[in-house]
Amino acid sequence: MIMVFMRVFLRESKNAYLYTVKLHQGGVVYFYIDESGQTGLELFDENQPFLYYGVLSSEYDLDKHLVPYVEKLRKTLGVERLHAAELGNGRLVTIVDDLVELKNKYNLSFDFYRLTKKDHAALCFFDQVFDQGNNPAVPWNAYWTPLRYVLVAKVSYLFDEDLLKKAWKARIAIKKSFAEKELVDVCKELLNRVHWLPDTRSIEIITDALNWAVKNPSKIYYHASSKEDKLQISPNLIGFQSVMHGIATRLENTKLEATRVVVDRQSEFNKAQEWISDLYRNAKKLDEPMGFGPGMPTMDLKHMPAVPIECTPGTDSSGLEIVDIYIWLFKRHMEGKQLADELYPLILGQANGMFNEVSLQALMERWGKWFQDLPEPTPEQIEKGRELLKIDEERRAKHVKSAT
Structure with missing residues (x-):
């Protein structure tokens, strides 16, 4: 399960950073994490097609320093908590100058993450059915090299x-x-559609893999064995992995140490978030990055936070109240929804923020460029490739035959 879990993240790791990371060298940093668009394991709500995570970071403990400012803003607005969706454009405009002042005074940085839920379902299917460790009818290079993205x-x-x-x-x-009955039905329907593809090699690989899955559904391990397993493949936890790796990137580039990592408390996913946070924290002692195949991204955990996450109610954290506002602003901006012009200084002022997206489109944009930039292989490399391909084709031929 852990290896599958890590592979799910690596399909989008280090993807589409839009901004440069910049904080003062040395010292400590505090992180405040919230999410929006949460529908749990329901991926097909048309009103919530995306899951968002936002991370506010500062060299100051915002839960101490921002308390008087947040209390003042609450009083000004006549609310018990700063919740952007309730305040809307009109009321946020009345406090935007205060928010810009806080951003500048406390050197606030905001990182933003988005996951397309429907794409997550497709990627989970692929990661399980076409995992060459599960399905021997899949060519080795079609899963353990960047050819997997094709x-x-x-x-x-x-x-x-x-x-x-x-x-x-x-x-x-x-x-x-x-789960196995439904999997077989899905694979059979995909086999009916595989002729939609234009190239014979893709048709051959996908046909062989699906036929093997139909004959051997129990070896695909497609079901979740427990409620905990279901949460580990949820979009919430996949998005949270992106968050943790983004935090590690900040810590690596700025030579900072995480003093606190505060996560908004909610009943369903906090335990799973604590699980992956503890897994990364305990594995940070690994001397070498984890490799997943030639040309594939590696997973380097040594810059993960050394402190456990703190799951805190949003009403008890000034940092979480402010990050809620940033998520709302960036979400509306990205979705092309109405956003008051007066609020844009909070977005345009985030030149030291990061953006990461988990989606099929983002995956194709990243790896499409990677393939375009590949140099032409030499005749020797082509011949060596043919030799290796022959060996693997001989290996998988017996598995393909057994499924026909």
Whole structure:
């Protein structure tokens, strides 16, 4: 489960940083994490197509320094808590000068993360069914090298929303027999559609892999064995991985140490967030980054926070109240929704923030460029590649034959 969990993150790791990271060298830093668009394991709510995470960071403990400022803003607005969705454009405009002052005074930096929920369902299907460790009919290089990103695009193309819902329902099912029956049905329907693809090699690989899965559904391990397993493949926890790696990037680039990592308390996902945070914290002692194949991203955990996360009610954290406002602003800006011109200084002023997106489009943009920039192989490299491909084709041929 841990290896599958890490692979899910690595498909989008270090993707699409829009801004440069810049904080003062040395010292400590405090992080405040909140989310928006949370629908749990329901990925197909048309009103909430994205899950967002926002991270506010500062060299000051905002839960101490911002208390009098936040109390003043609450009093000015006549509210018990600063909640941007309730305040809206009009009321936020009345306090924007105060927010800009706080940003400058306490050197606030904001990092923003987005996950497309429907894409998450497609990526989870691919990561389980086309995992070459689970499915021996998949060529080694089609999963353990960047060629996997070509394959995932083509497999995802074969889905429509109804079939994607069926695949996701099976993926989070605890009942093994139900999950396997649904998986077989999904694979058979994909086999009916595989001719939509234009190239024979992709058709061959996908057909072989799906046929093997149909004959061996129990070896795909497609169901969730417990409620905890379901949470570990939720978009919330995948997004939280992006957050933790973004924090590690800040700590690496700025030579800072995390003093506190404050996460908004909520009942469903805090335990899973604590689990992955503890996993990363305990694994940070690894001397070498974890590799996942030639040309693939590596996972370097040595800059992860050394402190456990603190799950805190939003009403008890001034930092969480402010990060809620930033998430609302950036979310509306990215979705093209109405945002008062007076509020843009808070967005445009975040030149030291990071943005990361988990989606099929972001994946294709990143790896499409990577493939375009590859140098032409030499004749010797082509010949060596053919030799290696022959060896692997001989390996998988017996598995393909057994599934026909």
